Each structure stands twice: as C-alpha cells, then as structure tokens.
C-alpha cells in the first residue's frame with residue numbers, strides 16, 4: 001500500500017452517493033508534505049516525458065498542481081470556472097459537468113497561457129466520470145498543444161472516467177485507485193498497481 005492509500009484509509013470518509021470525503025488532508029485542509037510526496041511520485045511516473053506546463057482546474061487541483069510543479073520546474077495554469085457567457089474571444093472554453101455539485105460549468109483558460117508549443121501535464125485531485133479531465137483535454141486540443149500525461153491523486157475505479165481516458169490513449173497515472181467503497185461499513189478497497 002502506498003503513502004496516499006494509507007492516508008485515505010486513515011482519514012478518508014465514505015459518504016452516500018459514491019463520494020469520498022478527504023477534506024481533512026486534500027481538498028479543504030491541505031497536507032502540503034503529502035502533496036510534496038505526491039509531486040515526487042508524479043515526477044517519477046512521468047520521468048522522461050517532455051513536460052513544460054501543468055494544467056489543472058479550480059479549486060481543488062490547484063494546491064496539488066503547484067507543489068507538483070516544483071518537482072517539474074514548470075508553471076501551473078488553472079482553468080477557471082465561469083458561469084458568465086460574457087467571455088471575449090481570447091479564451092479557450094470547455095463545458096464541464098461537476099460530479100460533486102451536479103451542475104454544469106464552463107471552464108476557461110486565456111489563450112495567452114497555452115499554445116501549440118506546450119507539452120502539458122494535466123493534474124487533478126479526483127477522477128470520477130472524467131468530465132473535468134475531458135474539459136482540460138479539450139482546452140489543450142483547442143490550443144494545438146500536446147497532452148503529455150495525466151496525474152490524478154484519487155481515481156474512483158468503479159466510475160467510468162479512468163477507462164474512458166485510458167481508451168483514448170492517454171498516459172494516465174492515478175496515485176490511488178479506489179475499486180470499491182462502502183458508506184455503511186466505511187470499507188475502502190484499492191486496485192493493486
């Protein structure tokens with residue numbers, strides 16, 4: 001079992017509706033030392049990949065992406081969630097449906113910050129149905145850049161996102177893959193990696 005799986009078992013809480021609550025260390029209070037270990041592990045798993053930028057999505061991806069970026073020595077761009085349709089032409093726009101909030105958002109990235117010469121590592125905290133990632137992939141594609149890899153902290157392997165993204169041919173690395181979880185007993189099982 002790796003360091004993140006251990007931490008999920010210690011502090012993660014399984015909620016009804018297939019939600020894993022990890023707000024004591026990942027997406028509300030943040031254990032930056034844990035993020036540092038995650039950054040090191042992403043660097044190891046994407047060794048040799050030509051990555052010059054990290055793209056994530058607000059809000060929970062930002063902390064993880066920033067600490068990982070220190071290990072890669074590259075800048076971080078985050079896609080902003082925007083409800084406004086009043087967006088000028090200088091933005092890439094993608095639709096993203098939120099798994100946790102059950103609403104549709106547009107995410108936007110300024111054209112200034114991603115372009116055709118960028119080799120991008122996508123980072124996010126969770127992978128569930130894959131909507132957030134598909135939005136980020138769309139933004140890199142609109143820019144004519146290259147998705148070099150995708151780093152996820154926690155993949156919920158019983159939802160479809162991981163399989164969809166792998167079938168599209170992307171190099172996806174999830175530090176912990178939850179294969180099943182039970183809100184009544186609190187039990188969590190991980191996929192062997």
Ligand code: 5GP
Pocket residue numbers: 018019020021022027060097098099100124125126127128129130131132133156161
């Ligand atoms: P997807 O777009 O893959 O369906 O969902 C990914 C996004 O939903 C992540 O950015 C994350 O913020 C949120 N999310 C999905 N599942 C969970 C979960 O079980 N727990 C928490 N805390 N967030 C989740």
